[in-house]
Amino acid sequence: MVETADGSYDADEGVVGDGPESDEEMPLADHIEEMVYRLGVVLVAVAVVAGVVFPFAAYIIDFLWYSVLPGGDIARPRVYHPLGLILARLKVATLAGFVIGLPVFVYQTYLFMRPGLYPQERRYYLASVPASLVLGIFGVLFAYFLILPAIFTYFLTYSQDAAVIAFGLTETFDLIVLMMGLFAAVFQIPLFVMLAIMMGLTTRAWLAEKRLYFWGGFLGVAFLFSPDPTGMAPFLVALTMIGLFEATLLVLKWVGR
Template structure:
């Protein structure tokens, strides 16, 4: 890395020119080809991580299952499909690949957009790569410690007086994995809001003025991707998305007022 005039170091030295002047017009086909290439890298990384985790899938399944479900015989998984266990192992491996793939995706989008970014924007984008992984892990932990126990406690309260409860491995683990993956993605909201503002794509005032539109979008996404027919999970997901969005706007307002 080369030292700049102010004594700092350019982390992107030698990769591109000094700002958007390095941005060159490219045919649409070339842009699409590069985008597909970048997405392919993300998928390859996800596949590698999934392959590494897959042999340990059964241990992870048992750990997750008996951590978030109530104890006793009622928590024992019921397998109604001959490939149920293998598919569950594949899903937990895919979840690991997805969480690790989040920062890889952010970095690949940075490489795709790099020629058109100013040096300061590149630094913001590069700093977001480790932040994405940290936020993704926090999202998984949030789902593990708070959301999933609340959902399954609600399920028991909702159903125990009307029916004998049995947890099928496939459907139940689909919900566990989906919630963890969804919250890993949901916790990226502060990162993308901060990144958009720092790069000058939008402003805090504009986001605050349009907050009801964002709330509506969050509700739609939550109910679209949640498999819970009782509505408990979508409400928790939407509430978390709105809370993260508003907390980010509040933090930005507070920082702006600070000396």
């Protein structure tokens, strides 16, 4: 961060000037090319992290499986597909890549938008990069400690007396990975709400006025991306999204933004 001529500070050391005043119009093709490049960087980062985690994925699968599911013989995984274990290892490695890829995605969007941002907006955006990683980890932990135990406890409660229960590795681990990845993304809601308000894209009052539209969108996302045999996960996802949204608005009201 360096001091400019007028006494203000430039968040990225003057690499691209002072914001929109120095912004130059770019052809649409160049914008699309840069956007594809930025997305490619995110995908490469996800792939690299997944590749590093993959050799240890079997240990992670054992840890997640026996810490989330009930103990005893009932929790022993059943493999019904010759590639079931390999695919499960790929999924857990991809989950790790996805969580690490969240702050990379935020940073790449910052680089894409940087020429049109004022110095203060750049500071807000750069601060959101580590915040994104922290929120993603909190989302994974929230799913691990609260959501997944609640789902499997509910499942066992209503089906243990009616049928012999067996947990297939592929289907069960699909649910575990999906919930952890989804909650890592869901926990980004406070970050993007605060970022949008701090950058002047919207106001807390407008978001509060339109909250029912956001609630409807959250319900739609929850039921679209939460396939769950118990039918419980979509409601938990939707309630979490609404709770994070409302808690963010409450904090912003408390701090006077």
